[in-house]
Amino acid sequence: MRLIYLLPLLTGCFAHSGLRFPGPTSSVGSERVAYVPPEAQEIEHLEPASRGTRMGRRVARAAESFLDKKKLIVHGDKYRYDCSGMICAAHVKAGIPTSGNTRSLFEKSKDLGVFHKRKRPDVGDVAFFDDTWDRNKNGRRDDKLTHIAVVEAVERDGTITLIHLGGSGVKRLVMNMKHPTTKLNANGKRWNSVLRKGKDGGPVLTGALCRGFGSLWTETDDWLAVR
Numbered sequence: 138m139r140l141i142y143l144l145p146l147l148t149g150c151f152a153h154s155g156l157r158f159p160g161p162t163s164s165v166g167s168e169r170v171a172y173v174p175p176e177a178q179e180i181e182h183l184e185p186a187s188r189g190t191r192m193g194r195r196v197a198r199a200a201e202s203f204l205d206k207k208k209l210i211v212h213g214d215k216y217r218y219d220c221s222g223m224i225c226a227a228h229v230k231a232g233i234p235t236s237g238n239t240r241s242l243f244e245k246s247k248d249l250g251v252f253h254k255r256k257r258p259d260v261g262d263v264a265f266f267d268d269t270w271d272r273n274k275n276g277r278r279d280d281k282l283t284h285i286a287v288v289e290a291v292e293r294d295g296t297i298t299l300i301h302l303g304g305s306g307v308k309r310l311v312m313n314m315k316h317p318t319t320k321l322n323a324n325g326k327r328w329n330s331v332l333r334k335g336k337d338g339g340p341v342l343t344g345a346l347c348r349g350f351g352s353l354w355t356e357t358d359d360w361l362a363v364r
Contacts, residue, residue: 192261193260195354196231196261199230200289203226203227204300205306205307216229222302223300224286242263242285246352247351249356252351253350258288258352259352260290261288262350262354263350264286264287265348266284266285269332269346270284284332286301296313296327297312297313299343311327311329312344313328316329316344317343317347
């Protein structure tokens, strides 16, 4: 007999919650960089769209609807204004009941078998990041699962457009897992955005800080049950 998730996690996306777990976003993606939209002809679309790919696109469109918004409200419910709160709100708006923080969403993707490290994720996937800020304030890069974002689009050269909630609000980032440590290509196209201040000399770019992806949009009624 399968048990359906009935109770949100303690640190989950409570409606009207004042929690800001997993932590402040003021240091995440705070460098203001002009965003250049990907060339329309280079964005890869899957045709014909299956139910799964349609759900992924719905998550991406829901995340896009929050761009530059100061509040995250879905069906009258207010979600935490932090990176994982935005992820939860986008999934709920897309019709996928989702709650949790960055760490619990990562564990959920692992438990469901939808975590992956492909260089080309699917639209609607969530991207997990480590060490985007010094959460424990010990001066070391030992802070795992500190940020999360939604994949909005994937170009043919592997450049990924992400939507995230950082220090400047809900904005876009770019990332290229084929060139994770390169900011610009030879033609000046941005491959990776700055996601952390690098005063300690460590990685600062999105691709270098990304742990992998979770396809939480693939959840069906069966996925929503605890096996």
